[in-house]
Amino acid sequence: MSLNMLMDAIDGKKLMCPLCKKPVQKYEKFVEMTNNVWDGAGDSNRNEGTVGSKVTLICGNDKCDWRERTEYWKNYIE
Numbered sequence: 001m002s003l004n005m006l007m008d009a010i011d012g013k014k015l016m017c018p019l020c021k022k023p024v025q026k027y028e029k030f031v032e033m034t035n036n037v038w039d040g041a042g043d044s045n046r047n048e049g050t051v052g053s054k055v056t057l058i059c060g061n062d063k064c065d066w067r068e069r070t071e072y073w074k075n076y077i078e
């Protein structure tokens with residue numbers, strides 16, 4: 001589900017590179033994280049199936065080599 005959101009954002013050019021302010025072109029190594037590997041600093045509210053995801057975003061626009069491995073990729077969606 002998160003992956004669909006990510007793909008939609010990239011396809012729709014809504015996921016913006018923070019450096020050049022153009023749409024991010026590519027991503028790689030998307031992983032869903034389960035509670036088992038989520039080190040949410042002991043937050044007990046995360047006990048019922050809350051998951052995150054992590055992805056490497058690659059800008060891919062001319063003259064911009066921004067890339068970032070992040071759990072917070074939703075922050076880049078406008």
Ligand SMILES: [Zn+2]
Nearest residue numbers: 017020059064
């Ligand atoms: Zn860029």
